[in-house]
Amino acid sequence: MGLPSTILGTVAATSSTVAFVPQIAKIWKTGGKDVSYFMLSLYLAGVTLWLSYGLVIGATALSLANAASIVCAGTCLVLKLMKEKPCRAERKRLRIAIDMDETIADSLTEHIRRYNAEFAEKVDVDQLHGKHLEELVPLDRSDAVRRIIRDESFFDCLAVVEDAQQVIRELACEHEVFIVSAAMEIPESFAAKHRWLQRHFPFIPMGNVVFCGDKGIIDADYLIDDEVRHFHSFRGTGILFSAPHNLLETACERIASWQHIRRKFVGLRSS
Ligand SMILES: [Mg+2]
Numbered sequence: 001m002g003l004p005s006t007i008l009g010t011v012a013a014t015s016s017t018v019a020f021v022p023q024i025a026k027i028w029k030t031g032g033k034d035v036s037y038f039m040l041s042l043y044l045a046g047v048t049l050w051l052s053y054g055l056v057i058g059a060t061a062l063s064l065a066n067a068a069s070i071v072c073a074g075t076c077l078v079l080k081l082m083k084e085k086p087c088r089a090e091r092k093r094l095r096i097a098i099d100m101d102e103t104i105a106d107s108l109t110e111h112i113r114r115y116n117a118e119f120a121e122k123v124d125v126d127q128l129h130g131k132h133l134e135e136l137v138p139l140d141r142s143d144a145v146r147r148i149i150r151d152e153s154f155f156d157c158l159a160v161v162e163d164a165q166q167v168i169r170e171l172a173c174e175h176e177v178f179i180v181s182a183a184m185e186i187p188e189s190f191a192a193k194h195r196w197l198q199r200h201f202p203f204i205p206m207g208n209v210v211f212c213g214d215k216g217i218i219d220a221d222y223l224i225d226d227e228v229r230h231f232h233s234f235r236g237t238g239i240l241f242s243a244p245h246n247l248l249e250t251a252c253e254r255i256a257s258w259q260h261i262r263r264k265f266v267g268l269r270s271s
Contacts, residue, residue, distance in 0.1 A: 013065025020072035024079065032080035040077045044070060093175055096265065097210075097218050097236075099225035100181040100193060102243045104164040104201070107149065108133070110157050114148045115141075128244035155192035160200050163258035169203055170266050179204055180218055182230065183211035224261065228252060 027035060047069040054062035101107040111133055112123050119141065127136060134145040148154065171177050179197060183189055190211060197209060215223060216233025223230060224239045228249050231238030239261075240246055240254045255261055 009061030031083035130248035184213035
């Protein structure tokens with residue numbers, strides 16, 4: 001092989017090898033989503049065969065060029081594998097939005113208790129099958145029913161719905177959990193709801209608490225809520241948390257307890 005051929009081979013080898021440098025830099029920065037495993041594998045197989053051919057015929061330039069290409073393509077493949085692994089894990093981490101009233105905070109028990117105390121009534125939760133309390137009481141008491149939940153002390157008294165703390169703690173270890181309340185419906189409740197969350201759910205960062213109006217603004221995979229109306233503009237999947245007032249709803253997935261939510265979501269990430 002003469003000098004011109006050697007120069008030609010060296011220039012060709014340098015060009016095809018250097019061509020990989022920008023690709024390696026791009027994969028390092030972006031994770032190589034736009035590079036195909038099939039293409040890289042096929043290319044590696046090709047240059048390996050060229051290296052073998054170069055060694056057989058004693059072509060030094062050809063062999064060196066393809067050895068360098070194997071190193072570059074192999075680097076691309078390893079970087080792509082390294083960078084994409086965390087991305088795949090991250091995609092499986094769900095974002096779950098969780099309502100407050102009658103989903104994690106038992107507002108109904110306190111609402112009925114205060115109504116019965118004020119009007120000397122004996123309303124029982126079983127009477128609320130498919131109805132809110134304000135739909136059950138006489139029309140002239142509707143304003144009083146709404147006033148009860150606007151009282152600043154109301155939210156401070158609420159118990160936590162059974163198993164909600166433990167299951168949400170487990171969910172928060174595996175998924176992104178946000179507490180989402182349509183608190184604009186009762187702005188007087190802001191401070192009390194904030195205090196209640198800090199007392200009962202201190203493991204939820206305040207950055208993961210959203211007080212809003214329309215829950216359609218929430219960008220989450222799931223919304224767990226006792227009110228079907230919040231699912232209408234929500235773009236993810238609504239899960240109806242069973243409450244007496246929603247027992248006649250059939251349009252969406254219903255879940256009866258926090259134990260059922262644990263079975264649905266805990267461990268989902270690794271499945
Ligand atoms: Mg609610």
